Amino acid sequence: MQLTKKTQSKNIKQLLTVATCTLLGTCAQAEEFKDWKFDTALMYYGETDRVTATELIVSGTRVFDNDEVLNLKVTVDSLTGASANGAVAQPEVQTFTRPSGKGDFTVKAGDTPLDDTFKDTRLQLNGQWTQSLNSDYTASSGIHLSKEYDYLSLGLNGSISRDFNRKNTNISAGFAFSQDTFSPEGDIPIPFTQMLPKNENGTTSANRLKSSDDKKTFDLLFGLTQIINRQMVMQFNYSHSQVDGYLTDPFKIVSEVNQLGITQSQLYENRPDSRTKNSVFWQTKYHLSHSIIDISYRYFWDDWDIKSHTIDARFHVPLSTGYIEPHIRFYAQDAANFYQPFIVSSNPQASYISADYRVGEMTALTLGLKYGTTLQNNNELSFRIELYQQSPKSNGVEQPGVLKNIDLHPSIKAIIAQMSYSF
Amino acid sequence: MQTNMTRHFTVNLCPVGYIIQFHAMASPCEIIIESNDLELANTIAQLVTTETWRIEDKYSRYQKSSVCSQINKSNNSPIDIDKETFELLKFAEQCYQLSDGLFDITSGVLGKAWHFDGSGNIPTSTQVNQLLPFVGWDKVSYHEKSITLPESMEIDFGGLGKEYAVDKVCQLIRQHTNSSVLVNFGGDIAVTTPRKNNTPWTVGIDLQGIEQNKKVSISFTQGAIATSGDANRYLENNGKRYSHILNPQTGWPIEHSASSITVASSSCLNAGIMSTLAMLQGEEAEEFLTENEVKHWCFRE
Amino acid sequence: MVINLVKSINMRIHTKTLSLYALVIFSVLSSGCSSLGVEPWERNILAKKEMLLNSSPIDSSLDDHIYFSKESSSGGKSFAGGGCGCN
Numbered sequence: 171m172q173l174t175k176k177t178q179s180k181n182i183k184q185l186l187t188v189a190t191c192t193l194l195g196t197c198a199q200a201e202e203f204k205d206w207k208f209d210t211a212l213m214y215y216g217e218t219d220r221v222t223a224t225e226l227i228v229s230g231t232r233v234f235d236n237d238e239v240l241n242l243k244v245t246v247d248s249l250t251g252a253s254a255n256g257a258v259a260q261p262e263v264q265t266f267t268r269p270s271g272k273g274d275f276t277v278k279a280g281d282t283p284l285d286d287t288f289k290d291t292r293l294q295l296n297g298q299w300t301q302s303l304n305s306d307y308t309a310s311s312g313i314h315l316s317k318e319y320d321y322l323s324l325g326l327n328g329s330i331s332r333d334f335n336r337k338n339t340n341i342s343a344g345f346a347f348s349q350d351t352f353s354p355e356g357d358i359p360i361p362f363t364q365m366l367p368k369n370e371n372g373t374t375s376a377n378r379l380k381s382s383d384d385k386k387t388f389d390l391l392f393g394l395t396q397i398i399n400r401q402m403v404m405q406f407n408y409s410h411s412q413v414d415g416y417l418t419d420p421f422k423i424v425s426e427v428n429q430l431g432i433t434q435s436q437l438y439e440n441r442p443d444s445r446t447k448n449s450v451f452w453q454t455k456y457h458l459s460h461s462i463i464d465i466s467y468r469y470f471w472d473d474w475d476i477k478s479h480t481i482d483a484r485f486h487v488p489l490s491t492g493y494i495e496p497h498i499r500f501y502a503q504d505a506a507n508f509y510q511p512f513i514v515s516s517n518p519q520a521s522y523i524s525a526d527y528r529v530g531e532m533t534a535l536t537l538g539l540k541y542g543t544t545l546q547n548n549n550e551l552s553f554r555i556e557l558y559q560q561s562p563k564s565n566g567v568e569q570p571g572v573l574k575n576i577d578l579h580p581s582i583k584a585i586i587a588q589m590s591y592s593f
Numbered sequence: 594m595q596t597n598m599t600r601h602f603t604v605n606l607c608p609v610g611y612i613i614q615f616h617a618m619a620s621p622c623e624i625i626i627e628s629n630d631l632e633l634a635n636t637i638a639q640l641v642t643t644e645t646w647r648i649e650d651k652y653s654r655y656q657k658s659s660v661c662s663q664i665n666k667s668n669n670s671p672i673d674i675d676k677e678t679f680e681l682l683k684f685a686e687q688c689y690q691l692s693d694g695l696f697d698i699t700s701g702v703l704g705k706a707w708h709f710d711g712s713g714n715i716p717t718s719t720q721v722n723q724l725l726p727f728v729g730w731d732k733v734s735y736h737e738k739s740i741t742l743p744e745s746m747e748i749d750f751g752g753l754g755k756e757y758a759v760d761k762v763c764q765l766i767r768q769h770t771n772s773s774v775l776v777n778f779g780g781d782i783a784v785t786t787p788r789k790n791n792t793p794w795t796v797g798i799d800l801q802g803i804e805q806n807k808k809v810s811i812s813f814t815q816g817a818i819a820t821s822g823d824a825n826r827y828l829e830n831n832g833k834r835y836s837h838i839l840n841p842q843t844g845w846p847i848e849h850s851a852s853s854i855t856v857a858s859s860s861c862l863n864a865g866i867m868s869t870l871a872m873l874q875g876e877e878a879e880e881f882l883t884e885n886e887v888k889h890w891c892f893r894e
Numbered sequence: 895m896v897i898n899l900v901k902s903i904n905m906r907i908h909t910k911t912l913s914l915y916a917l918v919i920f921s922v923l924s925s926g927c928s929s930l931g932v933e934p935w936e937r938n939i940l941a942k943k944e945m946l947l948n949s950s951p952i953d954s955s956l957d958d959h960i961y962f963s964k965e966s967s968s969g970g971k972s973f974a975g976g977g978c979g980c981n
Contacts, residue, residue: 182691182870183885189687190862193680194760211952215960225959227952245955327973338931346973389973395947397931400939405947409969451970453947457939459791464949470967478967486944493944503966529966540953554953560964586960590952886937 213588221251238301245294252284256525269421292318353382361440385415401457431571478503492543499536549593556586620779700841701749721844756865783817819865822853857888
């Protein structure tokens with residue numbers, strides 16, 4: 171009789187549990203045995219006066235006879251609103267060309283220039299297949315496709331993992347590769363050339379390099395998971411990533427100011443065409459008598475001289491009706507070596523400059539709360555709300571002239587609201 | 594069996610709260626309630642005994658008026674069944690399927706050849722082979738409203754009756770109180786809900802006959818425990834011990850079966866069937882239970 | 895204040911050395927882990943789905959996307975690549 175074969179034994183336990191539930195009329199575990207299990211979520215992200223995004227995810231998972239798992243996921247997101255374009259605020263009204271070259275917009279005195287051209291909808295498809303190779307080894311492989319109006323990303327990944335020590339230890343190694351192509355509206359600008367207002371015939375090809383460019387990303391991920399005791403499990407990951415290609419943001423500019431801090435021109439930014447990233451990550455989950463603590467730390471460093479620390483903690487507290495989970499995340503990053511909030515005309519220029527606050531020094535804090543409950547039909551519903559605040563910081567450069575009285579590093583506050591339903 | 598004479602219950606104080614004791618399904622039964630409410634204890638006692646004796650009266654093969662006996666006397670004619678019986682038959686069928694035929698509630702007729710009284714009287718192959726045609730769930734036909742059992746075949750709910758009663762009784766208790774209650778029907782045990790401060794319940798498995806005067810203590814806060822064992826039901830012949838776990842396909846006992854297997858699971862039925870399935874694995878009982886990631890205690894001679 | 899402390903530590907550590915440290919720690923940890931762990935029947939708590947290291951993969955997916963777009967770091971729990979035009 172085949173009852174002792176590993177692949178069959180999980181079925182016995184499951185089948186028996188289903189049979190018992192049916193007989194007794196209580197099917198708390200029934201959800202495990204449906205063919206397809208779906209997890210869906212709808213999220214709203216809104217920054218004060220800036221970007222808002224809505225994202226919908228539908229993920230379906232199916233477990234086959236020999237414990238093979240197929241996951242298919244569809245993501246749709248829609249972005250609108252304004253994003254800082256990297257230029258500095260000025261004591262009087264400014265006019266900017268839209269990155270596409272078509273049209274322009276004005277910014278009030280003292281306001282951080284925000285470009286609201288970014289209205290885009292993106293569709294992403296992911297497929298992932300996981301199966302065991304023999305009793306100790308598991309392999310997984312997947313593909314992804316992401317498409318938006320001006321961007322296409324295609325990728326694949328693969329990983330293998332092995333259990334040791336009565337499945338108390340697991341080591342894994344994985345790789346991922348993706349090829350992204352970018353065709354921004356208005357074409358790729360020549361770095362450090364001026365962002366020109368549109369001329370009469372609406373053409374701006376003088377400053378355009380080419381219509382599209384691409385980048386390749388290659389990732390490696392090594393992981394070690396260890397069960398410490400009956401209540402605690404830990405994970406350590408090391409990841410290494412190499413990105414090559416067009417890494418500049420064609421929509422971002424750097425303001426060239428004179429000694430008085432008055433903007434003379436707006437120049438397109440330029441970033442290196444390669445980036446090597448590394449991170450080490452540690453996570454622990456510890457089950458107390460009823461609640462669970464989940465805490466993790468990540469240290470990141472790359473060859474742009476960006477270094478960051480991320481600490482994330484969650485506390486899962488079961489309630490009679492479900493659970494609540496408060497969450498806190500603290501993030502701190504150093505500036506990239508080419509970050510400059512502005513260029514002073516008399517200073518010599520570097521080969522790479524960006525005024526994008528996202529590669530500058532900053533700290534960020536997220537506070538969140540999640541509430542989840544199981545409904546009568548055994549499906550799960552949850553709500554999550556998070557407040558996210560980014561506090562960009564100056565890199566210490568002296569702000570000349572009028573810029574002394576302007577806040578060049580305003581903090582950005584965002585609210586995240588999400589509803590999830592699993593069935 | 595003079596069941597009516599033994600049908601009474603007692604309610605007494607005990608260190609945890611109240612203990613209800615009565616006799617059912619050929620076993621001493623006890624219900625321990627973590628509560629100081631005497632009225633609650635009496636109510637629970639009434640409800641539990643009524644339900645347990647109802648199940649016994651309906652499914653015991655030893656009672657002439659039971660549904661089980663009716664079916665066994667039917668001589669190939671269809672017998673009407675209700676929803677509860679249909680569900681139990683469906684469950685027995687699922688156990689038959691997932692055990693590849695080793696768990697079979699029609700295997701009781703083999704008891705005509707095998708009498709596990711500790712003696713050396715093992716049957717002959719002929720005796721066993723004569724009974725085999727009357728064993729096999731595949732020969733039974735049933736649907737939602739009726740069952741037809743071929744002549745000379747018998748069904749026996751003994752392999753799941755007590756565990757079923759434990760789980761049903763737990764459901765009943767949960768509807769009446771949030772206090773933690775331990776239900777113990779002759780070693781088939783379940784807890785309705787964890788105790789205050791998550792204090793564990795501690796029970797002892799009696800290994801009388803297997804290891805002298807040895808009792809194993811098990812502590813748990815929720816779930817159920819069931820034991821399959823042959824402590825007193827075996828035959829010994831020519832130095833070989835024959836356990837009472839018979840393979841319904843051959844008619845002979847499973848070789849090298851453990852003497853006693855206790856399994857912990859979420860429900861008593863789960864635990865009971867898993868321990869029976871493990872016993873049916875003979876030598877590979879422990880491996881089977883480990884692979885299924887089920888908490889267990891195995892004892893071998 | 896934390897940033898300044900972090901900065902001073904960072905300045906003393908060369909990138910390549912850090913990668914080496916990470917790999918060494920990794921191998922030491924893997925070899926020292928044989929004494930830790932539980933028996934199969936002690937996994938009742940660990941088997942709860944809330945105890946999975948990635949117990950809310952959809953939440954992680956959404957958060958990773960937000961932080962990949964708004965910050966400069968990526969990776970950690972899963973692959974560092976983004977696959978969208980946000981950074």
